[in-house]
Amino acid sequence: xxxxxxxxxxxxxxxxxxxxxxxxxxxxxxxxxxxxxxxxxxxxxxxxxxxxxxxxxxxxxxxxxxxxxxxxxxxxxxxxxxxxxxxxxxxxxxxxxxxxxxxxxxxxxxxxxxxxxxxxxxxxxxxxxxxxxxxxxxxxxxxxxxxxxxxxxxxxxxxxxxxxxxxxxxxxxxxxxxxxxxxxxxxxxxxxxxxxxxxxxxxxxxxxxxxxxxxxxxxxxxxxxxxxxxxxxxxxxxxxxxxx
Numbered sequence: 657x658x659x660x661x662x663x664x665x666x667x668x669x670x671x672x673x674x675x676x677x678x679x680x681x682x683x684x685x686x687x688x689x690x691x692x693x694x695x696x697x698x699x700x701x702x703x704x705x706x707x708x709x710x711x712x713x714x715x716x717x718x719x720x721x722x723x724x725x726x727x728x729x730x731x732x733x734x735x736x737x738x739x740x741x742x743x744x745x746x747x748x749x750x751x752x753x754x755x756x757x758x759x760x761x762x763x764x765x766x767x768x769x770x771x772x773x774x775x776x777x778x779x780x781x782x783x784x785x786x787x788x789x790x791x792x793x794x795x796x797x798x799x800x801x802x803x804x805x806x807x808x809x810x811x812x813x814x815x816x817x818x819x820x821x822x823x824x825x826x827x828x829x830x831x832x833x834x835x836x837x838x839x840x841x842x843x844x845x846x847x848x849x850x851x852x853x854x855x856x857x858x859x860x861x862x863x864x865x866x867x868x869x870x871x872x873x874x875x876x877x878x879x880x881x882x883x884x885x886x887x888x889x890x891x892x893x894x895x896x897x898x899x900x
Contacts, residue, residue, distance in 0.1 A: 658704045658755065662708060663764040666710075669884070674711070678712040678716055684767075684891050690707075690716070693762060698727075700773050705731070706749050707732055708749060709734060713735075717732055743856075743857060746839075753841045768836070769876045770878065782869050784869040787869050790831035793832045794832070796813050797832070798833075800825070807863040809822070809828060831872070
């Protein structure tokens, strides 16, 4: 199975740590976020991984080379010329998913105990265009789902902006995205004809025509390690092996 790690971001929320270091190489208990995620993906059966890089890209590639890619088949998608956002970054790497099978995309700054194999099987059973791992948690932005767990919209709590992708948008449940998703490769045909765009925009566009489903995983441990205040929490949790 194939997967993509989104690791090109500037890591702005982790400043000043990321002033001279890419967020992918931030360490928790002497393990980098990249190492933690690569090993989790490999243990879940994802044997071919592509990683996009931009911020201090050479540090990431040198680190992988020094560690022999952790014995995993890894490809780099170079975005040093221009940061493409999540959607644009995936579109640039679309050639990698030429086996035409569903693939997983995972943010490098999220760690969790989610069962990735279970998520993948859930996706294939539902035959959706994309399956988004979501949780009941406080967030500044939410995906909106109907009673069939189909994506119907998006909401920004801070600005009050709401976008709907389906005409019937009553009784919608708001759930926070976990930065983990399984995607059908046919989605590339529905992406906009521009270089820089967000995956959120893609999902809203696709869900107006096809099925995009939420995978609720409230029972799992999950933490956004893109925030400095969560690094200590992650260190404690990793010691207890909550994210394996």
